[in-house]
Amino acid sequence: MKKEYVMGNGAIALGAMVAGVSVVAGYPGTPSSEIIETIAKYNNGDIHLEWSINEKAAMEVAATAAYTGARTMVTMKQVGLNVASDPLMSLAYVGVKGGMVVVSADDPGPISSQTEQDTRLFGSFCKIPVFDPSTPEEAFQMIQDAFDYSEKYKTPVLFRPTTRVCHGYASIEVADSFETKKHDDFEKDSSKWVIFPRLSFANHAMIEKRNPQIGADFSNYKYNSVRGNGKKAVFAGGISYAYAMEYLKDKDDVKVCKIGTPFPFPEDFALKALEGVEEVLCFEELHPFIEEELLKLAGKHHLNIKIRGKHTGDVALSGENSSESAREVIGSFLGLPDSCEQIDLSDLPKLPVRPPVLCAGCPHRASFYAVKEAMKGKKAIFCGDIGCYTLGNAMPLDMVDTCLCMGAGITMAQGFNWTHDDCTSFAFVGDSTFFASGMTGVANALYNEADMILCVLDNSTTAMTGHQPHPGTGRNMMGDVVDKISIQSVLEGMGVKKIETVDPLEFEKAVSVVKECAEMKGVKVIIFKSPCIAIVKSDKKMTISDKCINCKKCIREIGCPALITVDGQVTIDSSLCTGCGLCSHICPVNAIGGECNE
Amino acid sequence: MNKDILVCGVGGQGTVLASKLIASSAMDNGEVVHSAETIGMAQRGGSVTSHIRIGNEVYSPLIPKGHADMIIAFEPAEAVRNLSYLKKGGIVIVNKQPVKPVTESLQDTGYDGVEMIEYLQKKCECIVVDAKAICEPLGSSKFFNVAILGVAVGSGKLGISKEWMVKQIETRVNAKFVEKNMQAFEAGIALKGDF
Ligand SMILES: Cc1ncc(C[n+]2csc(CCOP(=O)(O)OP(=O)(O)O)c2C)c(N)n1
Ligand code: SF4
Numbered sequence: 001m002k003k004e005y006v007m008g009n010g011a012i013a014l015g016a017m018v019a020g021v022s023v024v025a026g027y028p029g030t031p032s033s034e035i036i037e038t039i040a041k042y043n044n045g046d047i048h049l050e051w052s053i054n055e056k057a058a059m060e061v062a063a064t065a066a067y068t069g070a071r072t073m074v075t076m077k078q079v080g081l082n083v084a085s086d087p088l089m090s091l092a093y094v095g096v097k098g099g100m101v102v103v104s105a106d107d108p109g110p111i112s113s114q115t116e117q118d119t120r121l122f123g124s125f126c127k128i129p130v131f132d133p134s135t136p137e138e139a140f141q142m143i144q145d146a147f148d149y150s151e152k153y154k155t156p157v158l159f160r161p162t163t164r165v166c167h168g169y170a171s172i173e174v175a176d177s178f179e180t181k182k183h184d185d186f187e188k189d190s191s192k193w194v195i196f197p198r199l200s201f202a203n204h205a206m207i208e209k210r211n212p213q214i215g216a217d218f219s220n221y222k223y224n225s226v227r228g229n230g231k232k233a234v235f236a237g238g239i240s241y242a243y244a245m246e247y248l249k250d251k252d253d254v255k256v257c258k259i260g261t262p263f264p265f266p267e268d269f270a271l272k273a274l275e276g277v278e279e280v281l282c283f284e285e286l287h288p289f290i291e292e293e294l295l296k297l298a299g300k301h302h303l304n305i306k307i308r309g310k311h312t313g314d315v316a317l318s319g320e321n322s323s324e325s326a327r328e329v330i331g332s333f334l335g336l337p338d339s340c341e342q343i344d345l346s347d348l349p350k351l352p353v354r355p356p357v358l359c360a361g362c363p364h365r366a367s368f369y370a371v372k373e374a375m376k377g378k379k380a381i382f383c384g385d386i387g388c389y390t391l392g393n394a395m396p397l398d399m400v401d402t403c404l405c406m407g408a409g410i411t412m413a414q415g416f417n418w419t420h421d422d423c424t425s426f427a428f429v430g431d432s433t434f435f436a437s438g439m440t441g442v443a444n445a446l447y448n449e450a451d452m453i454l455c456v457l458d459n460s461t462t463a464m465t466g467h468q469p470h471p472g473t474g475r476n477m478m479g480d481v482v483d484k485i486s487i488q489s490v491l492e493g494m495g496v497k498k499i500e501t502v503d504p505l506e507f508e509k510a511v512s513v514v515k516e517c518a519e520m521k522g523v524k525v526i527i528f529k530s531p532c533i534a535i536v537k538s539d540k541k542m543t544i545s546d547k548c549i550n551c552k553k554c555i556r557e558i559g560c561p562a563l564i565t566v567d568g569q570v571t572i573d574s575s576l577c578t579g580c581g582l583c584s585h586i587c588p589v590n591a592i593g594g595e596c597n598e
Numbered sequence: 599m600n601k602d603i604l605v606c607g608v609g610g611q612g613t614v615l616a617s618k619l620i621a622s623s624a625m626d627n628g629e630v631v632h633s634a635e636t637i638g639m640a641q642r643g644g645s646v647t648s649h650i651r652i653g654n655e656v657y658s659p660l661i662p663k664g665h666a667d668m669i670i671a672f673e674p675a676e677a678v679r680n681l682s683y684l685k686k687g688g689i690v691i692v693n694k695q696p697v698k699p700v701t702e703s704l705q706d707t708g709y710d711g712v713e714m715i716e717y718l719q720k721k722c723e724c725i726v727v728d729a730k731a732i733c734e735p736l737g738s739s740k741f742f743n744v745a746i747l748g749v750a751v752g753s754g755k756l757g758i759s760k761e762w763m764v765k766q767i768e769t770r771v772n773a774k775f776v777e778k779n780m781q782a783f784e785a786g787i788a789l790k791g792d793f
């Protein structure tokens with residue numbers, strides 16, 4: 001045994017390895033990505049580990065592996081579960097043989113997500129158990145239990161940490177080596193593994209009968225716990241329990257109830273905890289899930305208990321909780337004076353804002369600017385997508401008019417095509433997003449005869465989520481070098497007639513390709529190919545000569561963070577510049593030169 | 599020991615390494631440590647904050663506001679941004695060199711850090727470090743984060759001894775840079791009482 005200081009995501013990974021997981025699949029997404037990355041670090045090759053092309057693929061790979069009795073895990077961020085919901089919903093009816101844990105990380109805030117959805121609701125929607133850890137240490141233990149329960153009840157289970165658990169660090173005792181759990185050959189039985197209305201009907205009834213049993217089982221589960229006494233109780237789950245305890249650690253005259261398994265709700269446990277209680281405060285993030293379960297319970301058992309929380313306006317309905325909100329909300333629930341002494345900061349000076357921007361030398365900047373330059377004075381709509389390139393929306397580029405969810409840009413550009421006759425519809429998609437959910441959109445455009453220009457921003461990585469490999473990179477998570485899937489060949493295969501591949505840093509050429517495509521009818525694709533500067537380091541630099549007339553056009557046009565002013569004079573910050581050369585094409589007097597990447 | 603230490607700066611300044619060194623020093627001496635990093639969407643140039651919590655009775659991964667014993671800030675505005683975490687009577691160790699926001703050239707804010715330092719000095723006990731000057735003899739300002747750690751250790755208020763930290767630098771830092779880091783650390787320690 002040795003002690004490892006790991007992130008919550010690392011604790012989840014190690015816990016799964018202790019449980020003998022042998023197939024792990026996922027798709028990157030903050031705050032979940034480090035789970036698979038940690039397993040890659042410890043894997044001796046016994047575990048099949050993959051970045052699948054999207055969450056649906058991951059779910060399906062893990063499902064059949066679990067049909068054999070193998071223990072399997074799927075990882076994703078919460079919006080990934082929307083993509084994987086189709087297989088999960090049906091899988092909930094069919095069930096599994098080996099333990100299968102679906103990790104879906106929620107992101108209250110949201111800190112780096114499109115939505116503030118609550119995975120616990122997916123649990124009750126699919127009618128499968130949900131585990132909700134409140135610390136990294138607990139996550140390490142709980143995921144092992146999750147595999148056991150999954151196997152015991154032959155159902156996939158959800159495991160939903162939130163950002164603060166995923167990204168918090170703690171010490172974990174881990175074994176020096178791990179062993180995967182043995183499994184059998186797949187036992188063919190079409191009455192069991194082939195979903196048909198008859199099977200769904202039978203299994204639905206079975207699930208409705210089973211879930212109260214799981215709830216009863218959970219009532220004795222160690223991570224549903226009570227401490228303290230009194231007529232008032234605070235119910236909390238996940239990280240909110242940690243915030244509540246931070247405030248209540250020295251107070252014994254209030255009950256603090258932790259709900260580690262919000263679904264199926266541990267009713268017996270809750271009823272017991274509520275004995276002698278007159279008033280309850282539910283302190284949780286996102287959906288008032290525990291609160292609604294308690295309201296149901298109170299209704300069912302005619303309990304004369306006042307239940308407070310989000311529905312009563314005591315707890316915020318959106319955003320993150322914190323130690324501060326715990327102090328405020330629980331303090332007022334208990335009628336305690338606000339005791340925290342803080343430095344008076346009412347006269348805080350105005351702080352510089354540090355908004356996220358594309359890196360200096362990011363090839364996406366050049367691609368956006370080439371399209372902008374080519375379409376100057378013409379009517380065009382730019383449908384963006386999800387990735388680093390969403391930052392193309394910022395001034396001065398201002399090149400993202402819409403962004404919805406992964407892969408949507410390609411199909412959204414088609415919608416505009418049917419409502420605007422006089423306007424060119426553009427879609428921008430990253431290479432990882434293209435493989436995840438972009439290809440179907442191209443087929444849709446071809447089949448339905450859309451006029452559009454698709455710009456694939458191929459930077460040879462999944463940059464936004466931490467530079468994971470994907471099918472276009474030729475590397476996978478088993479450490480193998482594999483054939484790269486060529487985006488160009490995929491498009492050719494679908495029948496796209498006009499495909500141009502161009503390096504956006506060859507600026508003039510890039511602009512002329514866009515202009516040419518804008519003159520044509522049908523589906524045109526431009527593959528802007530240039531690697532992310534975070535994976536291919538450049539030691540090239542550009543410099544500004546004394547020819548510079550200080551017009552600041554370079555700064556105004558592209559907003560590269562390496563272009564700065566020092567004492568009013570335009571300068572290139574050599575510690576940031578990658579020599580991409582984009583600015584040199586903008587300077588009206590050719591003052592920018594040097595060793596350039598072109 | 600019960601201590602809450604917040605380390606903050608701007609992406610690329612070595613905030614994460616500094617907090618790892620503090621956390622592992624405490625851990626190697628038998629303390630229970632938790633930490634959490636908050637990194638925004640920015641690839642570079644965004645605010646980075648690291649919360650280190652030492653002690654048994656810790657629940658929240660982030661330090662509650664008004665609880666930090668010490669803030670170690672690699673940038674003046676970042677110190678002010680996180681000042682609400684400092685407890686009354688806590689101490690701030692701050693590097694005086696400002697990092698302008700990357701959008702500064704597009705939108706001139708005239709930010710130079712001076713107002714921030716004055717504000718800190720008005721509000722709390724504060725050690726202002728000229729990390730650039732400390733690192734000048736080393737020929738590189740790359741190791742300024744460790745120099746500031748040196749100041750923090752030297753202040754005697756971090757609760758971590760010089761020996762503990764030296765051991766961490768020797769084992770956790772890339773071997774190529776250990777010597778330079780040690781020099782930066784010593785230079786920071788040497789400032790003791792010299793503020
Ligand atoms: C359904 C779904 N899964 C995962 C994510 C997380 N995510 C955000 S951006 C991104 C991929 C970005 O990669 P790419 O398209 O190559 O663009 P880049 O960041 O490299 O510019 C992912 C997986 C998400 N937002 N939605
Ligand atoms: S060459 Fe110009 S645009 Fe490219 S990184 Fe350097 S300063 Fe920025």
Ligand code: SF4
Nearest residue numbers: 359362388463532533
């Ligand atoms: S990480 Fe790569 S893709 Fe993302 S902004 Fe930086 S250079 Fe561009």
